[in-house]
Amino acid sequence: MKVLIADQINQKGIEELEEVAEVVARTDITPEELVDDIKDFDAIVVRSRTKVTREVIEAAPSLKIIARAGVGVDNVDVEAATERGIMVVNAPESTSITVAEHTMGLVLSMSRKIAIADNSVKEGKWEKSRFMGMELNSKTLGIVGMGRIGSQVVIRAKAFGMDIMVYDPYITPEAAAELGVEVVDLETLLVNADVITIHVPLTPETKYLISKPQFKIMKENAIIVNCARGGIIKEDDLYDALTQNEIGGAALDVFETEPPKESPLLQLDNVVLTPHIAASTSEAQRDAAIIVAKEIKKVFQG
Numbered sequence: 343m344k345v346l347i348a349d350q351i352n353q354k355g356i357e358e359l360e361e362v363a364e365v366v367a368r369t370d371i372t373p374e375e376l377v378d379d380i381k382d383f384d385a386i387v388v389r390s391r392t393k394v395t396r397e398v399i400e401a402a403p404s405l406k407i408i409a410r411a412g413v414g415v416d417n418v419d420v421e422a423a424t425e426r427g428i429m430v431v432n433a434p435e436s437t438s439i440t441v442a443e444h445t446m447g448l449v450l451s452m453s454r455k456i457a458i459a460d461n462s463v464k465e466g467k468w469e470k471s472r473f474m475g476m477e478l479n480s481k482t483l484g485i486v487g488m489g490r491i492g493s494q495v496v497i498r499a500k501a502f503g504m505d506i507m508v509y510d511p512y513i514t515p516e517a518a519a520e521l522g523v524e525v526v527d528l529e530t531l532l533v534n535a536d537v538i539t540i541h542v543p544l545t546p547e548t549k550y551l552i553s554k555p556q557f558k559i560m561k562e563n564a565i566i567v568n569c570a571r572g573g574i575i576k577e578d579d580l581y582d583a584l585t586q587n588e589i590g591g592a593a594l595d596v597f598e599t600e601p602p603k604e605s606p607l608l609q610l611d612n613v614v615l616t617p618h619i620a621a622s623t624s625e626a627q628r629d630a631a632i633i634v635a636k637e638i639k640k641v642f643q644g
């Protein structure tokens with residue numbers, strides 16, 4: 343069996359695969375080379391760089407499994423793979439804690455103005471009164487989507503003494519009771535939350551879930567955080583809400599267009615932006631690589 347590693351993955355995953363297969367790492371492979379060379383492989387492992395298109399899949403007579411060492415399979419043509427009976431696997435649980443930690447980092451960065459204060463000190467200034475913060479203790483955190491990541495955020499926010507409200511029409515009362523959270527409708531959450539964090543997938547239902555009408559009912563000092571996907575928050579409406587002082591601030595790891603080069607949000611003081619790195623820790627990447635390697639082994643071993 344031959345496995346193509348088309349994007350950089352953690353060494354532990356490669357070692358796991360080497361127990362059952364010949365592993366070829368070509369992490370600079372071009373789309374054209376991939377179409378030419380995929381015919382020799384039984385499995386391919388990708389992260390975000392490599393696109394496993396229909397053209398690639400149709401050029402791969404031996405391919406049995408496509409593995410994405412991360413959450414989501416946006417860069418794999420799952421329909422084309424399914425038509426050919428090729429299994430597509432990913433590692434959705436591998437990054438939950440890492441993303442939850444990044445979310446808390448962004449919440450703290452906003453509530454204590456850490457990023458902007460850092461810029462100011464580096465510019466040689468000492469503007470103590472400009473950076474009055476907001477304590478998180480006893481504030482209400484509104485979590486939109488309480489799946490794997492949202493649940494990890496609940497645990498961390500509770501340690502900060504926050505009260506939690508959740509909007510997620512698909513969770514069971516048992517799951518809510520287990521985490522001790524109050525489940526409410528979206529409007530109640532938006533009206534009451536001091537901090538709002540988004541952890542839903544991008545679907546037709548969640549596209550622009552947070553736009554002008556939602557910003558209008560938020561508290562005027564509310565902070566909104568998005569570590570899920572660009573397009574859940576409508577960025578034009580976010581810009582208006584921020585510049586018209588309808589909300590206090592925003593922290594985004596994901597954008598409607600990545601990178602968000604032309605976005606007017608880049609000019610604002612009350613936003614903190616990170617380049618889609620919420621899942622980027624060595625621990626999460628190691629776990630993702632090991633999980634998909636084990637999936638490939640299972641397929642090879644029948």
Ligand code: NAD
Binds near residue numbers: 510596
């Ligand atoms: P998950 O599937 O475990 O949880 C998603 C939750 O959203 C579920 O509980 C579901 O019931 C809920 N949901 C679905 N539609 C909803 C709606 N219309 N309204 C309210 N709730 C709704 O997913 P997860 O592992 O927690 O990941 C959440 C999202 O985070 C992923 O879909 C992914 O897009 C994003 N993510 C981003 C990064 C990053 O690097 N920034 C990394 C990992 C995941």
